């Protein structure tokens with residue numbers, strides 16, 4: 078019998094501290110299906126795909142492969158390198174390869190010399206590079222120590238004999254993507270449908286016409302948008318939906334769209350209609366996550382309205398920055414706020430929510446332009462304003478020596494949330510490289526913006542105090558200005574809230590390391606039987622949970638105290654006195670509406686009944702909190718209760734994320750559930766109207782970049 082070439086491919090996800098959800102390894106599926114189609118002797122190929130570290134390590138230990146290939150991303154870089162090191166120990170003849178976007182195409186000699194256990198890197202179009210490697214291996218020509226200078230398209234390696242890097246043509250791209258067989262339709266990915274923690278993923282096109290310097294899609298080789306045929310995409314959606322219906326154990330209800338700009342092409346409406354048809358007919362997908370075309374227009378909104386029941390984040394118009402100079406530096410052009418204003422009414426008329434992102438630390442941004450940008454997007458009443466620090470990602474223009482020098486970029490490293498684990502004895506800890514100063518923003522200024530982002534996350538994005546924020550906005554106080562007043566107060570407060578704020582600031586200053594090595598050394602220690610990394614949590618979520626569980630009363634007092642200061646800045650003193658009862662009322666409502674999930678765990682959650690001046694649930698539901706609140710006054714009794722559906726959703730999520738520490742559970746629930754799911758349903762006395770959220774899951778937006 079002919080000896081098969083055994084190839085293990087992994088797209089690793091850290092599942093030590095987190096059950097996901099992760100995505101199906103579509104990337105590996107493409108490599109496998111392509112090789113099986115174009116390799117001359119497919120019967121001699123034995124390709125196995127993996128997503129979990131323990132699974133691939135078990136297979137390596139019991140039956141080492143001839144070739145081991147790992148997909149490299151910022152979230153698994155450390156783990157990949159450790160697995161490669163391990164395989165070289167147990168099976169020195171295994172050929173090791175990596176591929177994927179997390180790769181800088183400069184200083185390659187240094188890159189390979191620092192990683193002696195990595196033999197080859199597949200650059201850009203993965204399918205070509207992978208097939209070239211398999212072909213060379215099967216012909217016995219794969220030798221990085223050879224005297225002869227060989228090069229393969231889409232492959233880079235260090236030739237140890239000639240002491241130089243060899244790299245073939247890396248610029249080629251398939252115009253017609255259908256030359257790559259579908260790993261969904263040919264069954265390559267079938268085994269992953271059994272795993273509820275994995276989300277099916279489809280890709281309708283590759284490439285992005287934009288050039289953002291912080292994004293790997295911004296690279297010039299990806300400029301043209303090449304597409305898979307519409308028939309194929311439609312068949313893939315139908316295939317997954319039917320699989321869902323026929324599976325005994327239902328898999329994850331999400332669908333992840335991998336495109337860089339969904340909605341950019343006219344045909345995307347047909348794709349959206351097919352997704353909607355499957356949702357209505359097969360009950361799959363229940364939610365989708367898509368990166369929308371950047372300059373949202375009527376086309377995108379039409380598509381979003383087709384998909385409305387599946388969208389949690391609504392329409393995304395990612396601004397990233399609102400400063401002209403900064404946008405020029407990062408080579409990005411946005412839809413103007415004026416134009417957005419026009420489409421906004423249309424978006425609202427379709428009953429859709431709006432979402433935007435703003436990045437902290439982009440070159441050219443100053444403290445003032447950043448804050449002004451946030452003021453503008455909150456004035457535009459985006460329902461979600463997700464802020465995050467700028468990361469220096471592999472394979473981006475921003476991560477090149479010239480760019481770094483030009484903009485005075487300095488970075489540090491911090492832990493990647495849940496990016497750690499011990500797998501068959503291998504300790505791994507991931508990091509992210511974050512911009513902490515540029516020639517226009519100092520480290521102190523960037524760190525000072527951290528609580529602004531946290532309060533925006535707590536008050537606005539996660540809705541804990543959104544009615545209060547909107548009330549203040551009606552008085553003419555922008556949420557960002559209120560947050561700045563609150564921070565001023567907290568800096569000098571000697572009370573419990575002041576202490577909590579000081580603790581937050583201390584943690585935000587101490588989470589940085591000068592190098593990945595320093596970070597690894599510190600966080601891979603075992604303390605009290607636990608990996609030190611396990612103590613790390615995203616500060617925004619961690620401190621939000623602290624407020625919700627232990628500081629609600631103090632927060633209420635503080636908000637009232639600070640609102641006096643904010644109001645007195647623009648009105649005469651009578652104004653606060655006139656509004657005091659209303660402010661207290663709206664703060665009380667915010668305090669009452671959030672659920673204490675430990676009461677669910679202990680089966681102690683009770684319904685409650687409270688009196689308020691305004692009908693806040695109706696104000697928010699009917700007018701998104703934008704109409705004059707006076708229209709909703711008159712005194713109202715509100716019943717707070719939990720619908721069966723919501724209780725089921727929370728209980729199910731709590732069962733999956735069953736941590737001992739209730740704070741950890743809450744942090745995870747903030748991530749995976751819809752915002753409204755962590756609030757009571759409400760019903761007013763004498764009315765049938767109820768506000769029950771029908772949301773099933775939160776969009777994966779909250780896999781979140783927010784830190």
Ligand code: SF4
Nearest residue numbers: 285287289292294295
């Ligand atoms: S950030 Fe979005 S628009 Fe910009 S290059 Fe990346 S994918 Fe394209």
